[in-house]
Amino acid sequence: MSQTHEISPRSGVAFLLDAGQELTVIDPRGGQVADLLAISRSDIREKISSGRTLDYAEKIYLTTGNKLYSNRSNVMLEIVADTVGRHDFLLTPCSEATFRLCYDNEPPHQGCHGNLAYALAPFGVADDDIPVAFNCFMNVPVDGVTGGFSVQPPLSKAGDSIRFRAEMDLIIGLTACSAPASNGGSFKPIHYRIEN
Amino acid sequence: MSQTHEISPRSGVAFLLDAGQELTVIDPRGGQVADLLAISRSDIREKISSGRTLDYAEKIYLTTGNKLYSNRSNVMLEIVADTVGRHDFLLTPCSEATFRLCYDNEPPHQGCHGNLAYALAPFGVADDDIPVAFNCFMNVPVDGVTGGFSVQPPLSKAGDSIRFRAEMDLIIGLTACSAPASNGGSFKPIHYRIEN
Numbered sequence: 001m002s003q004t005h006e007i008s009p010r011s012g013v014a015f016l017l018d019a020g021q022e023l024t025v026i027d028p029r030g031g032q033v034a035d036l037l038a039i040s041r042s043d044i045r046e047k048i049s050s051g052r053t054l055d056y057a058e059k060i061y062l063t064t065g066n067k068l069y070s071n072r073s074n075v076m077l078e079i080v081a082d083t084v085g086r087h088d089f090l091l092t093p094c095s096e097a098t099f100r101l102c103y104d105n106e107p108p109h110q111g112c113h114g115n116l117a118y119a120l121a122p123f124g125v126a127d128d129d130i131p132v133a134f135n136c137f138m139n140v141p142v143d144g145v146t147g148g149f150s151v152q153p154p155l156s157k158a159g160d161s162i163r164f165r166a167e168m169d170l171i172i173g174l175t176a177c178s179a180p181a182s183n184g185g186s187f188k189p190i191h192y193r194i195e196n
Numbered sequence: 197m198s199q200t201h202e203i204s205p206r207s208g209v210a211f212l213l214d215a216g217q218e219l220t221v222i223d224p225r226g227g228q229v230a231d232l233l234a235i236s237r238s239d240i241r242e243k244i245s246s247g248r249t250l251d252y253a254e255k256i257y258l259t260t261g262n263k264l265y266s267n268r269s270n271v272m273l274e275i276v277a278d279t280v281g282r283h284d285f286l287l288t289p290c291s292e293a294t295f296r297l298c299y300d301n302e303p304p305h306q307g308c309h310g311n312l313a314y315a316l317a318p319f320g321v322a323d324d325d326i327p328v329a330f331n332c333f334m335n336v337p338v339d340g341v342t343g344g345f346s347v348q349p350p351l352s353k354a355g356d357s358i359r360f361r362a363e364m365d366l367i368i369g370l371t372a373c374s375a376p377a378s379n380g381g382s383f384k385p386i387h388y389r390i391e392n
Contacts, residue, residue: 051328055298058344059343060338071326097248098251098269148254148255
């Protein structure tokens with residue numbers, strides 16, 4: 001049986017995921033976002049692209065069956081199971097600037113961006129190269145008429161999960177998100193599991 | 197009086213825009229998209245970011261008064277006039293892969309991505325570093341319930357325009373878009389003007 005790993009609240013990790021392996025991201029308590037990045041292990045200049053992925057999917061809310069593409073239009077991951085059905089792929093990981101610009105009453109935090117930059121640095125990924133993440137469980141309803149949106153608490157309940165199959169050898173960055181609005185105002189852990 | 201420059205159908209250019217200068221992008225015939233990229237001249241690793249911009253604007257349809265942010269959360273451009281009010285900031289520039297995956301009945305074309313990569317290469321910008329562009333006049337209505345979207349003809353009429361003020365010294369990439377659906381099925385030029 002595969003091991004379940006815990007990401008502590010407001011932190012992030014990076015790890016390898018081989019082509020064919022499956023990654024399950026679990027929200028153990030409910031209402032917690034996990035930002036996910038994927039970078040090609042054979043060339044770190046190839047990385048997950050929201051713009052390519054949304055263009056090919058023709059929708060902004062992705063779920064089971066949708067493929068996550070790289071900036072070179074190769075499939076990096078496919079969503080193979082999803083008990084929630086609402087994730088975000090529009091917004092960048094929260095950062096020190098997010099806190100400065102959007103949460104000026106909150107103590108500043110390096111956010112998911114800082115956590116991902118720290119975790120990915122040993123793999124040679126630079127801070128400036130962190131793109132829009134696939135934000136598991138993040139709930140950003142968009143008003144199709146005005147284009148306005150708001151960041152709402154996740155729809156995920158305790159034990160909900162999303163599972164991805166890797167289509168190439170990857171470096172994965174994954175967080176337990178640090179932004180108040182994204183997580184219903186409280187910061188909880190994220191679990192993940194890798195299976196062959 | 198400032199000079200009006202023409203970008204030929206299905207091509208692209210790159211040029212410098214100084215802090216304080218204004219760039220007007222004009223659709224001279226109507227129904228034509230122009231993909232716009234902005235890169236900091238002092239450090240090309242700083243570039244326009246859809247994810248930062250949308251996050252701070254809290255809407256997907258940007259217009260007069262909205263600011264376009266970099267990946268470092270600095271303001272690069274502000275939209276100071278807009279006679280259309282509908283542009284896209286979700287999708288990457290069309291590319292050879294776009295034609296392969298989305299237009300398999302069309303002759304392949306290097307698309308805006310290829311045109312931008314060619315135009316920006318002399319400035320040291322690599323193909324892999326081309327992010328989601330601000331797609332002037334591109335009309336991508338999103339269904340807020342399902343998240344589905346479609347690429348519709350632009351709402352711009354002949355002579356419509358959008359004007360930006362530079363907030364830092366920039367390298368600008370700009371195209372007359374090459375994708376059939378984005379431009380109502382025909383390929384037209386784009387005009388632009390720079391004013392101090």
